[in-house]
Amino acid sequence: QKEVEQDPGPLSVPEGAIVSLNCTYSNSAFQYFMWYRQYSRKGPELLMYTYSSGNKEDGRFTAQVDKSSKYISLFIRDSQPSDSATYLCAMKASNTGKLIFGQGTTLQVKP
Amino acid sequence: DAGVIQSPRHEVTEMGQEVTLRCKPISGHNSLFWYRQTMMRGLELLIYFNNNVPIDDSGMPEDRFSAKMPNASFSTLKIQPSEPRDSAVYFCASSWAGKETQYFGPGTRLLVL
Secondary structure, three states: OOOEEOOOOOEEEEOOOOEEEEEEEOOOOEEEEEEEEEOOOOOOEEEEEEEOOEEEEEOOEEEEEEOOOOEEEEEEOOOOHHHOEEEEEEEEEOOOOOOEEOOOEEEEEEO | OOOOEEEOOEEEEOOOOOEEEEEEOOOOOOEEEEEEEEOOOEEEEEEEEEOOEEEEOOOOOOOOEEEEEEEOOEEEEEEOOOOHHHOEEEEEEEEOOOOOOOEEOOOEEEEEO
């Protein structure tokens, strides 16, 4: 079993839809949770960062962490065609610099 | 800020040849990471350095892979001899040690024939 599980999709939605992306994990030592966005043929770029449990909002993006369920989510409101990309969740424990990535979910937002 | 710089951007080589990938981290960052990304396995950490010292190389697939960081502004990942199954996109990332945000380079697309 992988430490981090993420449905690879693909996920296709119409412009303006609310998108929900999720990851589950098995390692209770994870304390830091991130979402990276990767456009085609580019490197991943950090989108959202959350420490421990709770919610964090940044514009149209909201990240949620539920440590009791070992489940994290990324919500995108009013999705745009420019949001079309692969979204990777990543997480790490406090005693290491090593990030563990999910497989990535490919999102397509259709105009 | 120039960001993380990787070279070459594309590499096509034949099985058995030596391949060297290069990375220049963001100035001032003292942690450097090498990743490999494939469709089947996703993004995998190969090795990371803190202050030029290798900390965790448990992801290095086998002895054919080696990485060095001779100074704070340069790192190499070498594959010798290369095999077709090494075909992937190799990313370098850097960060401040103790900080969680990693900044990725554009990647090197490697194809081993």
